[in-house]
Amino acid sequence: MPHLPHPTPEQLRRDPLPLRGRTALVTGASRCGGIGHAVARRLVAYGASVYLHHHVPHDAAMPWGADRPEDVVASVRGAAPDPQQAQVLHGPGDLTEPEGPARLLAEAADALGGRVDVLVANHALSGDDGPLDAIDQQMLDRHWAVDTRSVILLVQAYAxxxxxxxxxxPGGRVVMMTSGQDMAGGMPGEVAYALQKGALASATRTLATSLADLAVTVNTVNPGPxxxxxxxxxxxxxVASMFPGGRWGMPDDPARLIAWLATDEAEWITGNVIDSEGGFRR
Structure with a gap:
């Protein structure tokens, strides 16, 4: 079997805008301090048009609070090579509703000109969890609805x-998020969350195989703390002392990995759960 030719020198030179002409939906982007916001900024900086999903009531009920969607959009647009021309759109969505994921995907595609190339399912339910002795059916069901069911239905609508x-x-990419629940020690204080995020990690290979004929890669990222x-x-x-670098991961740390997975350079990477933990010592 003949070998593929080596890349030309021109092909080896990295395009500063590797996502030029591509479109992306990033879920869970209600705050400027979150990973979703950081991912969106990277995608826009690489030339993509981006639709930001937010569910402000969730973050507003948390200790950290929510930002105004307009402020998140302005920050993302500011990362574009030409902020005046950047297409950064946004809209709300309650993904616990059975029809919510398909509706969100349709709204994003319509806003982005009829196509979504990159799906980054970053949203998750915070709080409302506990150790094995404290969880109940309602906790399990709520985390299942947000952390797992809605993601699978989003991938279905995307496919x-x-x-x-x-x-x-070309350009089809799905990136899901997990939380290192399979690492040493697990997450005994967040059983409901760990179970549902673990389900996504386990489904990664299955989803990658399911979407392979569409030339879509599917990967899951564990961003660590x-x-x-x-x-x-x-x-x-x-927690900072548990990193060899002496600092926490910052939102842009996993964002760089996710943005790279969205580019053509990562077209051979699929079906993987990738840890981005900075050497975190559990």
Whole structure:
């Protein structure tokens, strides 16, 4: 079997806008301190048009609070090579509703000109969890609805939309998020969350195989502990000391990986759960 030719020198030179002409939906982008916001900024900086999903009531009920969607959009647009020309759109969505994921995907595609190339399912339910002795049916069901069911339904809607495009249209990418629940020690204080995020990690290979004929890659990223303004004081310092670099992960740390997975350079990477933990020592 003949070998593929080596890339030309021109092909080896990285395009500063590798996502030029591509479109992306990033879920869970209600705050400027979150990973979703950081991912969107990277995608826009690489030339993509981006639709930001937010569910402000969720973050507004958390200790860290929510930002105004307009402020998140302005920050993302500011990362574009030409902020005046950047297409950064946004809209709300309650993904616990059975029809919510398909409706959101359709709204994003319509806003982005009929196509979504990159789906980053970043949203998750915070709080409302506990150790094994404290969880109950309602906790499990709520985390299942947000952290797992809605993601699978989003991927389903995305796949159906991609199937309408010409065969093997390039640029199809799905990135899901997990939380290192399979690492040493697990997450015994957040059983409901760990179970549902673990389900996504386990489904990664299956989804990648399911979407392979559409030329879509599917990967899941474990960002590790990331400073998204949810921890302070001595506990914050203790976690920081568990990183060889002496600092927490910042939102842009996993965002760089996710943005790279969205580019053509990562077209051979699929079906993987990728840890981006900075050497975190559990």
């Amino acid at each position: 159906r939309l991609r199937a309408e495009l010409p065969p093997r249209t 990331v400073d998204t303004d949810y921890l302070t004081g001595e506990a914050y310092d203790t």
